[in-house]
Amino acid sequence: MQERNKNLIEVDIDISKGMLMGEGINLRKETQSIENVFIPWNNLNSHMMCFGTTRMGKTRLMTFMIRQIIEKNDHVFIVDPKGSEDQEVFSWISQYANEFNSLKDIVYWSPERPRDSIKFNLLYGQSDEEIISTIISVMDVKDEFYKDIANEILTCVLAALSFLSEIRNPYVNKIMMLIEKQKIQHETISYINDAFDFNYIKEADTILNDMISKLGKNDDEINQIKQAYTQVKRIYKNPDGEIPVRQYITFQDLAKYSSFNNIHNLYEVLQNTSKKAIKDDLTSNIIENGKQAEASLKRLCETDAGYFSKVSTSYAVTMSRLSTGNVGRLLCESKINVLKDRFYNKDKRIIFFAQPYPMKYTKAADMLIKMLMAMLNNIIANVGVTGNPNHKRTHVMIDEAGSITNEMMLSLINKGGGLGLSLYLFSQSFADYKNTLGEEGATIMADNANSKAFFLVNDNKSAQTISDLIGGKKKADISYGTNEGTTSRLQAKTVDEALIPPHLVTQLDPMTYILKTGKDVYVMISPYQRDSSIEIIFDNTKEVKNG
Numbered sequence: 383m384q385e386r387n388k389n390l391i392e393v394d395i396d397i398s399k400g401m402l403m404g405e406g407i408n409l410r411k412e413t414q415s416i417e418n419v420f421i422p423w424n425n426l427n428s429h430m431m432c433f434g435t436t437r438m439g440k441t442r443l444m445t446f447m448i449r450q451i452i453e454k455n456d457h458v459f460i461v462d463p464k465g466s467e468d469q470e471v472f473s474w475i476s477q478y479a480n481e482f483n484s485l486k487d488i489v490y491w492s493p494e495r496p497r498d499s500i501k502f503n504l505l506y507g508q509s510d511e512e513i514i515s516t517i518i519s520v521m522d523v524k525d526e527f528y529k530d531i532a533n534e535i536l537t538c539v540l541a542a543l544s545f546l547s548e549i550r551n552p553y554v555n556k557i558m559m560l561i562e563k564q565k566i567q568h569e570t571i572s573y574i575n576d577a578f579d580f581n582y583i584k585e586a587d588t589i590l591n592d593m594i595s596k597l598g599k600n601d602d603e604i605n606q607i608k609q610a611y612t613q614v615k616r617i618y619k620n621p622d623g624e625i626p627v628r629q630y631i632t633f634q635d636l637a638k639y640s641s642f643n644n645i646h647n648l649y650e651v652l653q654n655t656s657k658k659a660i661k662d663d664l665t666s667n668i669i670e671n672g673k674q675a676e677a678s679l680k681r682l683c684e685t686d687a688g689y690f691s692k693v694s695t696s697y698a699v700t701m702s703r704l705s706t707g708n709v710g711r712l713l714c715e716s717k718i719n720v721l722k723d724r725f726y727n728k729d730k731r732i733i734f735f736a737q738p739y740p741m742k743y744t745k746a747a748d749m750l751i752k753m754l755m756a757m758l759n760n761i762i763a764n765v766g767v768t769g770n771p772n773h774k775r776t777h778v779m780i781d782e783a784g785s786i787t788n789e790m791m792l793s794l795i796n797k798g799g800g801l802g803l804s805l806y807l808f809s810q811s812f813a814d815y816k817n818t819l820g821e822e823g824a825t826i827m828a829d830n831a832n833s834k835a836f837f838l839v840n841d842n843k844s845a846q847t848i849s850d851l852i853g854g855k856k857k858a859d860i861s862y863g864t865n866e867g868t869t870s871r872l873q874a875k876t877v878d879e880a881l882i883p884p885h886l887v888t889q890l891d892p893m894t895y896i897l898k899t900g901k902d903v904y905v906m907i908s909p910y911q912r913d914s915s916i917e918i919i920f921d922n923t924k925e926v927k928n929g
């Protein structure tokens with residue numbers, strides 16, 4: 383980062399009043415005067431959508447809003463799909479984070495720059511059911527049948543791995559946790575993560591000696607720790623040849639078990655182990671788990687190999703996408719989820735910045751965004767269950783949202799607000815959402831957004847949609863009618879007149895927009911948002927190129 387000349391915004395931001403949106407005139411008020419318009423934070427619980435054609439000022443307005451969220455010390459997840467002009471969004475975010483002493487809160491996530499990206503394992507801490515639904519939600523198939531197949535494979539494999547981990551040397555888990563934490567500490571500024579290279583082994587040796595001195599009370603325990611250490615070393619050095627540990631399961635581990643052969647091998651291991659469990663007289667509970675896992679894997683292994691590979695192709699493709707290339711690096715290089723830890727830690731805050739590059743990494747970008755949404759869904763659902771008192775409000779801001787819309791956003795917008803998540807979507811037109819979500823989905827989305835900002839649109843159809851979305855004002859219409867030619871009757875009815883007629887929406891100047899928030903409607907001028915004083919320079923020379 384380099385400092386340019388520093389010039390901050392000179393407007394009346396006051397986060398105690400809400401989110402400043404600029405100056406505006408309230409069309410619902412009798413006396414109309416220009417005022418600073420704040421949206422109370424509570425109203426933003428119910429999401430915001432912003433529309434407008436290119437160059438009107440959506441991104442500048444978005445970053446102006448981000449500054450206030452950073453100042454408020456809430457979590458914020460920003461998606462800048464294609465990397466805005468000159469990385470301007472990232473520049474502003476860095477500038478504001480710096481201004482509020484929060485540079486350390488920024489985490490970057492992009493398949494374009496895995497080396498500089500945070501790595502977190504979305505599956506960490508998830509139950510079997512959650513893992514299965516996460517994976518199924520990103521499968522690129524319409525036919526439920528293929529999802530059922532994925533469900534069946536995952537159910538069997540996870541049950542087997544859970545059983546095998548249950549009877550594993552308990553020190554394996556402990557040693558792996560220490561190593562994963564070490565790895566993260568190594569990831570200073572650029573989250574460099576070279577899997578389990580020589581340096582980690584050296585550190586791991588220190589871990590071993592530490593553990594022995596703290597926990598090894600007798601020879602038996604010392605031996606167990608040493609054995610666990612050897613196992614862990616094998617797991618890291620030769621992941622393909624070892625049975626993964628359920629607690630630290632990654633997409634890569636699961637991808638291995640999308641092939642018929644490997645599932646067979648797992649079945650064999652399971653048979654031997656469960657025999658041994660019976661012989662060793664382990665608890666009836668464990669033995670029962672082993673038997674069940676064995677029975678379901680047996681069924682899977684009895685399918686015809688040709689049939690299996692035919693029906694499991696879309697599952698295998700999904701798993702391969704999630705575990706290879708740069709996406710694989712982002713999702714599988716760490717076995718734990720640091721982001722989730724930060725999320726629930728009341729002393730920490732997240733400024734998460736994602737650049738999925740949908741044009742370049744079509745399918746992968748789609749998956750990453752779905753994964754991110756799935757994680758947010760999962761996190762807020764847990765907040766709902768536990769009512770976590772440390773929870774900060776989370777703002778999710780998606781620029782160019784039309785290019786990366788998916789059904790997960792619909793689910794977030796449906797239930798996120800009450801659970802402390804606000805979604806802000808910026809896009810060129812309403813049609814962007816219709817293409818992905820269908821007419822009904824797009825309408826649900828718009829209905830659920832309590833605040834909407836409309837910049838200029840060019841076509842009359844969009845303008846009409848916007849005019850309709852803003853709604854009308856009631857006007858009394860009084861007339862005299864005659865009833866059967868005898869008595870004269872006063873008739874009153876109200877007629878709806880568009881508050882903002884369509885032609886107005888096609889005539890807005892850049893930086894001016896219509897804001898509808900709750901029942902209020904304003905004509906607005908965006909706050910002036912200067913160029914950032916910081917320039918972001920990525921060192922791309924160090925990235926290994928693989929898609």
Ligand SMILES: Nc1ncnc2c1ncn2[C@@H]1O[C@H](COP(=O)(O)OP(=O)(O)OP(=O)(O)O)[C@@H](O)[C@H]1O
Nearest residue numbers: 435436437438439440441442443893908909910911
């Ligand atoms: N609030 C603002 N303050 C200062 N300049 C602005 C503001 N809004 C818009 N502009 C000017 O208009 C240009 C386009 O703004 P912006 O990038 O925000 O548009 P956009 O709607 O996001 O366009 P696109 O859809 O192409 O991304 C800016 O580069 C800037 O010159």
Ligand SMILES: [Mg+2]
Nearest residue numbers: 440441442781
């Ligand atoms: Mg923009």
